[in-house]
Amino acid sequence: MSKSLARVKAALAAHGIDAPVLEMPQETRTAPQAAEAAGCALDQIVKSILFRGEGSGQLRLFLTAGGNQVCADKASALAGEALGRADADQVRKTTGFAIGGVAPIGHLTPLPCWFDARLLEFPQVWAAAGTPRHIFAAPPHLLLRITAAHLADFTA
Numbered sequence: 001m002s003k004s005l006a007r008v009k010a011a012l013a014a015h016g017i018d019a020p021v022l023e024m025p026q027e028t029r030t031a032p033q034a035a036e037a038a039g040c041a042l043d044q045i046v047k048s049i050l051f052r053g054e055g056s057g058q059l060r061l062f063l064t065a066g067g068n069q070v071c072a073d074k075a076s077a078l079a080g081e082a083l084g085r086a087d088a089d090q091v092r093k094t095t096g097f098a099i100g101g102v103a104p105i106g107h108l109t110p111l112p113c114w115f116d117a118r119l120l121e122f123p124q125v126w127a128a129a130g131t132p133r134h135i136f137a138a139p140p141h142l143l144l145r146i147t148a149a150h151l152a153d154f155t156a
Contacts, residue, residue: 004130031066
């Protein structure tokens with residue numbers, strides 16, 4: 001088992017969440033791929049979108065519904081500084097995950113996090129579990145709690 005997958009499973013267990021982590025036969029790097037694999041609506045996929053603070057260099061995590069796009073202006077306002085693209089190396093060093101498998105939990109470094117209210121409209125949502133082929137399902141209100149995310153409007 002990969003270290004990334006093990007961290008996600010440990011984070012779920014630490015929060016008392018009995019959510020099986022599923023290995024899919026196909027990649028789940030993108031929201032459409034994950035939705036197809038899980039057999040759910042696109043907006044039931046939790047996208048973990050990372051931005052880098054232009055001044056601080058700190059990564060910021062935005063958990064959004066699969067069909068939504070993060071609005072750079074709204075996200076920057078929430079973060080309190082202009083945000084830009086996070087590069088793959090910084091994402092891996094900070095979270096421990098490669099882009100395409102970034103889970104909302106189990107990061108090496110805690111990150112400021114915001115949560116898209118659209119996800120709360122579903123009884124269950126699906127998120128990456130640390131690899132491009134592993135996903136898990138959880139009630140969105142529970143995911144909001146365990147990520148310590150701030151519920152906010154940051155979508156376009």
